[in-house]
Amino acid sequence: MLSTMNFCQSYTQKEYKALARDARIKLFNLQQQCMTQKVPVIIYVDGVSGTGKGSFVNLLSEWCDVKHLKNYSFWFSFDEERLRPEAWKYWMKIPKAGEFAVFIAGMYDEPMRKLAAKEITETEFNEIMHDRVEFERTLAQSGYVIVKLWFHITADEHKKRMKARKKLNNKGEIGFSTYDEQSNENFENLNSVVGKMLPLTDKHFAPWYIIDAYDEKFRNIKAVEAISKCIENALDVKKTVVEEFPSMPDNMEALSGISVLDQVDLSLSVPKDEYEKELEKLQKDIYKLTYKAYELGISSTIVFEGYDASGKGGAIRRLTQSIDSRITQVIPISAPGSEEAAHHYLWRFWRHVPRAGFVTIYDRSWYGRVLVERVEGFASQWECKRAFSEINAFENELINKKNILIKFWLHISLDEQLRRFKEREAIEWKRHKITEEDWRNREKADQYKIAANEMFLRTNTVQAPWFIIPGENKLYARLEILRTYKRVLEERIKEIKKGKKK
Template sequence: MSVFMFQSASLPVDLSRADFDALEPALRTELLAAQRKVIETKPFSVVIVVAGIDGAGKNKAIARLHEWLDVRYVTCNAYDAETDVERERPDMWRYWRDLPALGEMSVVVCSWYNAPMRDFVLGRIDEAEFELALTRIGRFEDLLAQENVLVLKFWFSLDPKVQKERLKGLGKKARARHILAEWTDIGRAEQARAVFERAALVTSTPAAPWIVIPSEDPHAPDPAAGRCVEMALSRRPETVEALAAPPAAAPPAAAPPAAVLPAVATGVAAGVGRRSAVEAIDLASRISKNRYRAELDHWQGELAHLVTKKKFRKMSLVVAFEGNDAAGKGGAIRRMTHPLDPRRYRVHRIAAPGEEARARPYLWRFWRRLPQLGHAAVFDRSWYGRVLVERVEGFCSQDDWMRAYNEINEFEAEMHDAGTLVVKFWLAISKQEQLARFKERQETPYKQFKITDDDWRNRLKWDDYARAAGDMIDRTSTSYAPWHLVPAEDKRFARVEVLRTLVERLKAAL
């Protein structure tokens, strides 16, 4: 098995209590010093997954880490059965919600491995479902590593005979009963060990190594875990070489699904050229005022009817609006939300990330806003900022925004798999129409708040944004979350088109 079995010349093979007492001061000092440097410089955050055989000393090692570290920057997240709030969102939602900020640390008990491993041992899922779960976990951990999260995973192993004796003694102590919750209640520790070995072969990677700590010696696990954490904090660039043997190859990341929208070809003087989907939008669509009122009433009534159906309570809705500045996203959102129950939807206006969001992986703030079943979340701008404004303005590296296409597709796939209908709109206007709307906003007192210096600066990069939007649509329009391109030169037409499209998607989903 390609995981690291902890051994260190600094730790005796048979560690007595006296040996432990002699080692503790130096180890504690070095571990705290390494943590303080991370706290002060904030180069990354740390997630420590603790798992293993019951009775192997997991809880004791966690308590020791809390004793040795500055606990003001350490959180222990233990996940029991999902609450109603958690059950009504994608599987990874609660783990995303609790990710630590840069410079901080999270110790995770009953992690994202627990449910798939336990379900496989109990026969609740088959081989294919188990492998799929491991693949998703591998992608999640790889994404965290790319976003400056150091992931360390400890498996505390224990000989079955030693476990039996240890649990017998622990079971007599009321204060120790809480450690018997992970595997002993199903009586299948051997199966758990075998399943872990399979999981580790797939998910022990340079970015997130599994570290196996033998726990037959009751005094060994605490300093072993402490030393591994200290090594990782002190030498993060060399963490792979320091902690992991050559791992099994990680499952390849899925390629972005093929775009639903076809490339649009157009004749040019020198032959045949290719336009992006954004450039190919026909902006000539119009609607009369009388027809607009009738269509608006009709589609708002249809939408109100659909979201009150019992079937809608078993799903959720996420609507993302992107488009040119001044394309009418706000007006379309107001008409869309007008027939909805305000208690069952939220509109999220997405601006530049604040300090709290910048200290965590890019998708964190969007994961936290996902709605529960029977509810809707509307995003005025969205997670596509990374491949639009951040790309064009140079706020992230090329590697970051190129990687983001696949990460976004996986994010939307997880929403879809959890019963969320994802509807995405791009509202398009011409450069000339945008200029007219900018001037109108400047000249109308109650609209002046809508125009900023950033809007004018962005206009200077119109072609760059058009190119980025075309790439975005080509790479992220999927069967489960296609882009809907809406001509918005006529605001009335755009509002009706948004409502009509949303109703049709909801009808198909229901």
């Protein structure tokens, strides 16, 4: 019904000139304020073909300080993107604190096009919309301003513009994509997909603004005003507590009576000679299997967590020895650098998500959010509490129905930790590994245990399980880790091959 309505307002040149001046100054000033207050802003410029998205984005670049504004269009598709989970390309483009990012026909364009062409089902479409909304929610909750503009023109106007475009296309002056062709031929169909997308993704934390795009001048003013108003609002409430109902108590271990770590059998060990024999065999097997996975495009993400001195480094070394280093990288995680700290906390982990077939090993990981950041109070209670579902969502995207994600917790007793600390202090070339911080962490061992136990229960998923490895005997732990990875590789390769045969 709305699509048949005639929204065709316009400004005269004179009106425009006066309004444009004010709108431009206002926007520019707000951008400066965002920079000072370190507020990141994402602007979506969306609409069917022919609504002037491109020319509006050019105007934005002219009116803003372009040093702090980046434009992203999504009609280029790079290997680097195609070889990673879909959400990667969006995460890589989120602005850092104080910057603007403009997404031109971005996150919604492709799934809408696919639904209109019946390449995906409505249930699949709904699932994608849901993922997009969760992406926006996680950003909005951590202070990102998201302005979503939908440029609207009527069916008649669209027809007229497509005709004109086609003419120019025939002269070779502009491109006319298959998509343009489709939406031209079946505007009603496309419009009905728009009518599905908008209500599914219109949320108070990332609302759509429908802009009358009939007249270029009118559209420019209204769109800039909408952006300014959204930013203004966000700056106003910056100091408000951002809090949902935190009916989530702190100590799940005490509440549920379940302590995963208390169940670990730390007596397990293996003799040196057996170790060496099995190690060699496992490493050879893994070398071959990771190459098979490479050929099949199955990536592996392997996470190592555990107390200080639990043997993560040594275990990781045995693992990297087993994989061609051209397809592996180890990412050590400590306090974030300044660029990392200026982004959403998941951004720095998204950066290193492996390409199809590759292996990334994280020495500590995003679980820091619910371990060290929780215990030390680096993140607020509310941030830690919502982190569990953010992490589950992140891992779900990472796995992408195919990839491997394994999470190892290397476990040792506090006595063994003390022994290792002292040993390290005694050996010159190991002394640097032990710092004041390690001793401080040790004092908070109880809190770390509570945090870890809750983490296991809330993030142990079927697709990305936790493996708790008894680490008292280093040799046993290393073998167990390699055995686990080998088993998971074999199973996944089998599944994928089976799926391909069908």
